[in-house]
Amino acid sequence: MAHPVRIGSVRAMSGGQHRSSQLGLTSRLTSGWQASGQPDGLETHLDRYGPLPEPGTGRHEALIDAVTRAGLTGRGGAGFPTGIKMRAVASRRGPAVMVANGMESEPASEKDKALLAHAPHLVLDGAVLAATAIGAGVVHVCLPRSREQLITTVRDAVAEREQAYQNRISIEVHDLPHQYVSSEETALAAWLNGGDARPTSVPPRPFERGVDQRPTLLDNVETLAHVALVARFGPAWYRQAGLADAPGTMLSTVSGAVTTPGVYEVEVGTPVGDVLAMSGAWPDSAHLLIGGYFGSWHDIADLARVPLAPAALRPIGAAPGAGVLVVLPPDACGLAETARVLAWLADQGAGQCGPCVFGLPAIADDFGQLASGRPKGPLLDRLDRRLWMVNGRGACRHPDGAVRLARSALTAFAADVKSHVSRRTCLAARHGQRRGSVLPIPRPAGQKVWR
Amino acid sequence: MKHHLAVNPIACTGHGICAEMLPELIGLDEWGYPIVAGRNVPPELGSLARRAVRLCPTLALRLEAANAERRVRQ
Numbered sequence: 105m106a107h108p109v110r111i112g113s114v115r116a117m118s119g120g121q122h123r124s125s126q127l128g129l130t131s132r133l134t135s136g137w138q139a140s141g142q143p144d145g146l147e148t149h150l151d152r153y154g155p156l157p158e159p160g161t162g163r164h165e166a167l168i169d170a171v172t173r174a175g176l177t178g179r180g181g182a183g184f185p186t187g188i189k190m191r192a193v194a195s196r197r198g199p200a201v202m203v204a205n206g207m208e209s210e211p212a213s214e215k216d217k218a219l220l221a222h223a224p225h226l227v228l229d230g231a232v233l234a235a236t237a238i239g240a241g242v243v244h245v246c247l248p249r250s251r252e253q254l255i256t257t258v259r260d261a262v263a264e265r266e267q268a269y270q271n272r273i274s275i276e277v278h279d280l281p282h283q284y285v286s287s288e289e290t291a292l293a294a295w296l297n298g299g300d301a302r303p304t305s306v307p308p309r310p311f312e313r314g315v316d317q318r319p320t321l322l323d324n325v326e327t328l329a330h331v332a333l334v335a336r337f338g339p340a341w342y343r344q345a346g347l348a349d350a351p352g353t354m355l356s357t358v359s360g361a362v363t364t365p366g367v368y369e370v371e372v373g374t375p376v377g378d379v380l381a382m383s384g385a386w387p388d389s390a391h392l393l394i395g396g397y398f399g400s401w402h403d404i405a406d407l408a409r410v411p412l413a414p415a416a417l418r419p420i421g422a423a424p425g426a427g428v429l430v431v432l433p434p435d436a437c438g439l440a441e442t443a444r445v446l447a448w449l450a451d452q453g454a455g456q457c458g459p460c461v462f463g464l465p466a467i468a469d470d471f472g473q474l475a476s477g478r479p480k481g482p483l484l485d486r487l488d489r490r491l492w493m494v495n496g497r498g499a500c501r502h503p504d505g506a507v508r509l510a511r512s513a514l515t516a517f518a519a520d521v522k523s524h525v526s527r528r529t530c531l532a533a534r535h536g537q538r539r540g541s542v543l544p545i546p547r548p549a550g551q552k553v554w555r
Numbered sequence: 556m557k558h559h560l561a562v563n564p565i566a567c568t569g570h571g572i573c574a575e576m577l578p579e580l581i582g583l584d585e586w587g588y589p590i591v592a593g594r595n596v597p598p599e600l601g602s603l604a605r606r607a608v609r610l611c612p613t614l615a616l617r618l619e620a621a622n623a624e625r626r627v628r629q
Contacts, residue, residue: 305565457564458588466585493584499565 127153129345132353133329134369137222143257146264149225156229156269157335167237167335168194174339175351176331180205180287180324181398181426183414186331189321192311194238196319202235202243202273203296203315204228206258206325207280207287209248210396211544212428215355216325218367220247220254223329224261228275230328233335235273238321243275245325246292248282255279281553284397284452288500289322291454300554302454303500324426326355347373350413356427358383360393360542361434370412372424377408379429391432391516393543395425397445398505400512401438404431421512436542437532439520442513443468443475448545449506453498454554460503463494467510474521477528484525487514557621560591560604566615573616576607595621 127135136144136152144152172187193200204227208216220227231243245262247255255277262275278296280286286301293314295301314320323331330352334342343351350372356379359365363384370379376394385404392404400422410416412424432438450464470487473479487510495507514521523529560580569587579600580592596604596618608616 305563458567458569458586459564459584462586462588463584490585493590497564497584497588497590499563 127333130353130369130371132333132345132369133219133223133226133326133355134367135223137218141222143222143224143261144226146225146261146268149223153226153229153332154336157233165194165237167233167331170334170339171331174330174334174342175349176327176334176342177350177414178324179326179330179354179426181210181396183424186323186327189311189323190234190238193319193321196312199318200235200238200240201315201318201320202231202238202240203289203292203310203320203322204231204243204245204325204328205287205289205292205322206245206247206254207282207292208426209282209284209287210426210428211546212357212359212393212396212430213426214357215367215427217251217254219326219329219355221257224258225265226329226332227325228258228261228265229335230331231275231323232273234321234323234328234331238319240321241273243273244296244315245275245277246280246296247277248286249279250282281555283454283552283554284449285454285500285502286554288502290500292322293320295555300454302456302554303502305499345371347371347411347413349415354412354424354427356412356424356429358429358431360429360431361386361389361436362431373411373413373416375409376412376429377404379412380404380408380431383429385431386433388434389431390434391438393430393432394422394428396428397449397543398501398508399423399425399428400508401432401442401516402512403516430543433542435532437475437520437530438513438517439471439524440475440530440532441541441543442509442517443471444541444545445543446471446506446510449502449509451548453502454500457498457503459494459497463490463497464503464506466490467494467506471510471513474524477524477530479525484521557595558601558604558618559593559595559621560608561617561619562589562591563615563617564588566613568613568615570612572610572612573607576610577603580604581607589616 168187168190176186177183206216206220235243259277280295280301285303288303289310290304291301293310294304296315310320310322346352352372353369354372356368356370393401417423446468450468453460455461467490473483491507494503496504571583571587573589574581574583582590584590608618
């Protein structure tokens with residue numbers, strides 16, 4: 105399901121100074137994507153963005169300061185302030201380790217893949233600059249083993265840099281098993297330490313003791329691309345796009361009932377309805393999944409005018425996550441979609457924590473009964489109790505994410521819930537043939553591999 | 556110092572000894588895994604709580620200082 109890459113253009117390009125003037129407000133990361141569809145080579149990259157700023161020697165505060173003042177937050181899903189994370193690692197003793205997280209295990213997200221496929225050097229710039237700032241001598245780039253082409257692209261980019269620069273910081277590209285929970289930060293650290301790519305219990309968190317027992321900074325690859333821009337053009341430039349409390353741009357993967365699915369770069373805070381309009385959401389669609397499979401379902405009418413930004417979305421129980429938007433086609437059943445995803449999430453656990461191992465399959469089974477209109481016993485009470493019971497009880501956030509998705513479906517599709525349980529009919533299916541899966545479910549690759 | 560109980564969910568295999576010893580603060584879910592109360596351990600239950608921690612066969616139960624510093628999360 106390779107989505108074409110598209111360029112968002114909610115606000116027109118604005119003038120700036122220096123090279124930053126070549127970049128529009130909403131074509132910072134995606135500046136070169138239209139040109140060729142090929143990865144930017146180092147020369148093209150430097151021509152587009154300017155030379156790599158001299159990072160200075162040893163640990164230094166300037167970049168951390170700039171990133172903090174730019175207000176950059178993580179683009180991997182949780183949205184934690186990047187500057188605070190950098191400082192937390194930099195302030196610990198001894199050499200640190202830098203990890204670029206390009207795992208993107210969210211099935212409905214394509215943005216990290218698209219970014220790395222087109223602008224690998226921007227990500228590597230950010231990783232090298234961040235590594236220098238925190239006092240790390242090595243960058244580990246973690247990519248999913250299933251994306252062979254992408255691994256080749258990034259390895260080629262690394263080789264090209266080795267020719268061009270006398271690398272003080274070595275970059276190692278790794279291919280990890282592609283399970284849903286393998287992109288979690290402790291799972292990456294565990295794998296890089298020679299173990300399974302499964303989440304570990306915390307503390308210690310990786311910033312305290314991560315790879316090789318050293319303080320470790322893990323950042324999503326898109327976050328690192330933004331770091332490279334902040335380093336070049338400064339925090340004031342960075343803040344020209346986006347909101348005061350959520351500056352910059354973000355990549356968003358839009359799919360489902362839209363005429364032009366793809367990866368869009370938009371200003372943080374663009375109204376959700378504008379992003380949907382840009383991607384040509386079908387006018388008769390009514391529901392939207394925001395934030396991916398740990399995200400939430402909503403009525404599109406409730407979201408249309410809401411800025412795509414954490415603070416604005418929070419009151420309605422939504423979060424941008426990694427920028428995933430999926431529009432539910434009007435003839436699809438939201439409960440059936442959710443049931444399929446929950447069954448997949450139940451299977452995608454690391455198999456370590458009891459409440460997740462037993463709770464998620466039980467919840468998925470309840471949801472299956474709901475979707476098929478065959479409730480056994482007091483289904484809704486049982487489901488409600490189980491959702492409450494499982495929430496927050498894993499080593500990682502896997503069960504919490506599944507609970508969040510399930511709860512939001514029960515609210516957003518309340519009318520369907522009623523008709524599925526009482527009249528045992530599906531409102532969506534009445535309008536025509538019930539369609540196949542809208543939300544992508546990766547096919548399990550037989551035996552699960554963690555190493 | 557105030558403490559609360561915490562479970563390492565990876566280590567826990569659901570023996571349920573903790574819930575048997577300390578039903579005031581620990582319940583079991585329908586699969587036999589402990590659900591611990593988030594509140595502080597009251598002084599009169601302190602020695603029972605410490606015993607429950609000692610007797611956990613997988614060392615999954617622990618007492619944590621209540622005001623542990625907030626940790627950086629991704």
